[in-house]
Amino acid sequence: xxxxxxxxxxxxxxxxxxxxxxxxxxxxxxxxxxxxxxxxxxxxxxxxxxxxxxxxxxxxxxxxxxxxxxxxxxxxxxxxxxxxxxxxxxxxxxxxxxxxxxxxxxxxxxxxxxxxxxxxxxxxxxxxxxxxxxxxxxxxxxxxxxxxxxxxxxxxxxxxxxxxxxxxxxxxxxxxxxxxxxxxxxxxxxxxxxxxxxxxxxxxxxxxxxxxxxxxxxxxxxxxxxxxxxxxxxxxxxxxxxxxxxxxxxxxxxxxxxxxxxxxxxxxxxxxx
Numbered sequence: 001x002x003x004x005x006x007x008x009x010x011x012x013x014x015x016x017x018x019x020x021x022x023x024x025x026x027x028x029x030x031x032x033x034x035x036x037x038x039x040x041x042x043x044x045x046x047x048x049x050x051x052x053x054x055x056x057x058x059x060x061x062x063x064x065x066x067x068x069x070x071x072x073x074x075x076x077x078x079x080x081x082x083x084x085x086x087x088x089x090x091x092x093x094x095x096x097x098x099x100x101x102x103x104x105x106x107x108x109x110x111x112x113x114x115x116x117x118x119x120x121x122x123x124x125x126x127x128x129x130x131x132x133x134x135x136x137x138x139x140x141x142x143x144x145x146x147x148x149x150x151x152x153x154x155x156x157x158x159x160x161x162x163x164x165x166x167x168x169x170x171x172x173x174x175x176x177x178x179x180x181x182x183x184x185x186x187x188x189x190x191x192x193x194x195x196x197x198x199x200x201x202x203x204x205x206x207x208x209x210x211x212x213x214x215x216x217x218x219x220x221x222x223x224x225x226x227x228x229x230x231x232x233x234x235x236x237x238x239x240x241x242x243x244x245x246x247x248x249x250x251x252x253x254x255x256x257x258x259x260x261x262x263x264x265x266x267x268x269x270x271x272x273x
Contacts, residue, residue, distance in 0.1 A: 033097060037089030042229075046076075046083045050232050063235040073233065078144055088148065091120050098183065099127035101263035102214060108132050111210070113177040115140055117169050117201070118185040122149030129156045137162040138174050173200040178209040183265070187215050188234045191247065198251030202272060211253055211270040213244070214261075222264045244268050 005012040009024045020028070026035045041047060050065030057064035069076045077084040108114065108128055113136040116125040122139045129137050137156065139149050143166040156162035165174050170193055173180070180201045186194045201211055216223045218238040227238045239247065245255045253270035260266050 035093050035097075037086070037091075037093035041086050041090035044083070044086055046080075046086070047233075054232050057231050057235050061235050063233055064231075065233045066235075074142075088121060092123055095120065095123040096127070098214070098261075098263050098265055099124040101261040101265060102183075102267065103128065103131055105259050105261040106212070106267060106269075108135065108179070111177075111179040112136060113138065114179040114181060115174055115177045115204075116181050116183070117173060117197070118182065120145060120149070121151075122153040122164070124181075124183060125149075125162070126152040126156065129153075129161055135161070138177060139164045140167060140169060140174055142166065142168065169200060170196050171200075173197075173204040175204040176206055177204070178206045179212065180205055180209070181212045181214065183214040184216075186213060186247075187230055187238055188236055190236060194247055195251050198248065198253065202252035205272060207272070209272065210256075211248075213248075213268040213270070214265045215239070215268075216264040217260070217266045220264060226264070249273065 001010060001018050002012065004010050004024075005018060008021070009027070010018045011021050012018050025031045026033060027039055028034055029036050046069070047065070049068040050063075053064040053068040056062065056067045063073070066072050077087055102124070109132050114125070114128060115138040116122070117140050119125050119139045119141060125137045125139050129135055139146065139153060139162070141149065141164075146164050146166040149164055150157070153162050153164060157164065169185075182197070182201070185197065189197065198211075205211065216226045216238060218224065218227055218240065223238055230236050230238065241258065248255050248268065248270045252273055254273035255268060255270050257269045258266060259269065
């Protein structure tokens with residue numbers, strides 16, 4: 001507790017007495033901006049197994065976590081519901097803050113249909129559908145993940161404004177939309193698989209549409225630490241502006257702008273080239 005107080009997480013007004021301050025409130029489960037789920041995940045036994053195996057990632061460029069678990073982490077989560085629940089809670093806690101930051105930084109009202117590719121449980125898409133009443137949405141995820149999206153998206157599905165599609169984004173992506181969002185998707189993929197996903201988006205996107213790639217900014221402290229986390233977890237890393245431009249242009253897109261947000265994310269906007 002003293003160490004956390006020195007880091008500004010708590011205050012110590014008197015010796016051995018600790019109180020919450022705004023940063024520490026993020027660890028409370030009842031705070032609307034709570035990141036408790038994320039904190040639980042990064043300190044979980046599952047993740048610590050990966051950190052203990054970090055030399056494997058440094059020496060091989062392969063994910064230390066996958067190696068420690070004996071399988072790809074997403075396959076592991078499907079077989080271990082307790083760890084999957086911790087992972088889902090972490091992703092949900094981050095998604096709420098990032099959805100608000102994306103809405104503040106970018107005007108999604110110009111779009112008719114948005115496909116959230118690899119959109120997890122649908123919290124970001126639900127936030128956009130709530131904010132933009134004319135927007136139609138498609139959540140595209142793996143079958144088991146897509147099932148978990150039915151609760152946050154159910155009312156939009158019933159209203160006919162949203163549909164949930166299950167599939168593999170490395171194989172195909174729902175066609176015809178004028179906006180495709182990839183939030184924290186490419187960072188977990190190597191260049192070859194990233195190009196495949198981007199080419200699938202290029203084949204699917206409507207004429208004049210926009211591709212939005214949202215990933216942490218590697219120039220920030222969070223980005224530098226997250227970069228190490230990605231090395232450990234997946235054997236991947238965050239890409240620089242020039243690397244992202246090259247990736248997009250090699251997949252049929254032209255990078256039109258880079259938009260910062262009040263979160264750790266920055267958004268690369270591309271259009272069909």
